[in-house]
Amino acid sequence: MRLYLIGMPGAGKTTLGRALATALELPFFDLDEEIVRQEGRSVAEVFQTEGEVYFRCREAEVLRELVERQPRLVLATGGGTPCFHHNLELLLETGLTLYLAVPLPELVRRLHESAAARPLLAQLSDVAALEARLHETLAARQRFYDRAPLRCAAPTCTVEAVLHLLATYQASA
Numbered sequence: 001m002r003l004y005l006i007g008m009p010g011a012g013k014t015t016l017g018r019a020l021a022t023a024l025e026l027p028f029f030d031l032d033e034e035i036v037r038q039e040g041r042s043v044a045e046v047f048q049t050e051g052e053v054y055f056r057c058r059e060a061e062v063l064r065e066l067v068e069r070q071p072r073l074v075l076a077t078g079g080g081t082p083c084f085h086h087n088l089e090l091l092l093e094t095g096l097t098l099y100l101a102v103p104l105p106e107l108v109r110r111l112h113e114s115a116a117a118r119p120l121l122a123q124l125s126d127v128a129a130l131e132a133r134l135h136e137t138l139a140a141r142q143r144f145y146d147r148a149p150l151r152c153a154a155p156t157c158t159v160e161a162v163l164h165l166l167a168t169y170q171a172s173a
């Protein structure tokens with residue numbers, strides 16, 4: 001099986017994805033990390049040097065290569081992955097997609113210290129500006145995230161809860 005995790009930056013895709021991969025005995029991949037490995041530079045450097053359009057093209061390419069190569073995996077996608085280049089259609093067609101829904105105040109708490117290092121959240125003057133940016137980003141992305149057949153919401157989004165969700169979904173499919 002292929003299990004894809006989607007959601008906002010800081011939603012917990014990498015943390016939960018790794019734990020789910022261990023529980024399901026599947027290999028774990030993180031799309032941002034794959035891009036960094038292939039590019040030989042950080043996501044921030046790619047954004048700064050080449051711009052977002054280039055990053056989104058590479059993101060879509062690396063995603064397609066990975067999906068083709070790995071019939072079994074848990075994949076933590078990037079926060080924007082489902083919203084570009086028909087990536088969401090690819091995810092929906094080739095595996096099971098889980099949306100990690102996390103309330104905005106919790107995202108702000110998790111991200112305020114690392115915001116400066118994130119290309120789309122950098123150079124914001126204060127926490128209120130970070131909250132406003134996250135709010136507008138989520139508003140634009142919600143219609144993509146909501147197409148995932150599976151959804152779990154913080155704070156109850158544990159490995160056990162997702163395993164239960166998967167079993168229920170597979171039994172009804």
Ligand SMILES: Nc1ncnc2c1ncn2[C@@H]1O[C@H](COP(=O)(O)OP(=O)(O)OP(=O)(O)O)[C@@H](O)[C@H]1O
Nearest residue numbers: 007008009010011012013014015016076078079110
């Ligand atoms: N269930 C959780 N409860 C509280 N904090 C969490 C939870 N899951 C993750 N975190 C914390 O939130 C932060 C973001 O988690 P993580 O890196 O897994 O998210 P992500 O969706 O992969 O984000 P990114 O945009 O960086 O790829 C980390 O500091 C992590 O320790």
Ligand SMILES: O=C(O)C1=C[C@@H](O)[C@@H](O)[C@H](O)C1
Nearest residue numbers: 009032043078079080119120
């Ligand atoms: O939310 C986003 O658009 C992004 C999230 C990160 O995972 C990276 O993929 C990149 O910083 C863009």
Ligand SMILES: [Mg+2]
Nearest residue numbers: 013014030076
């Ligand atoms: Mg991550």
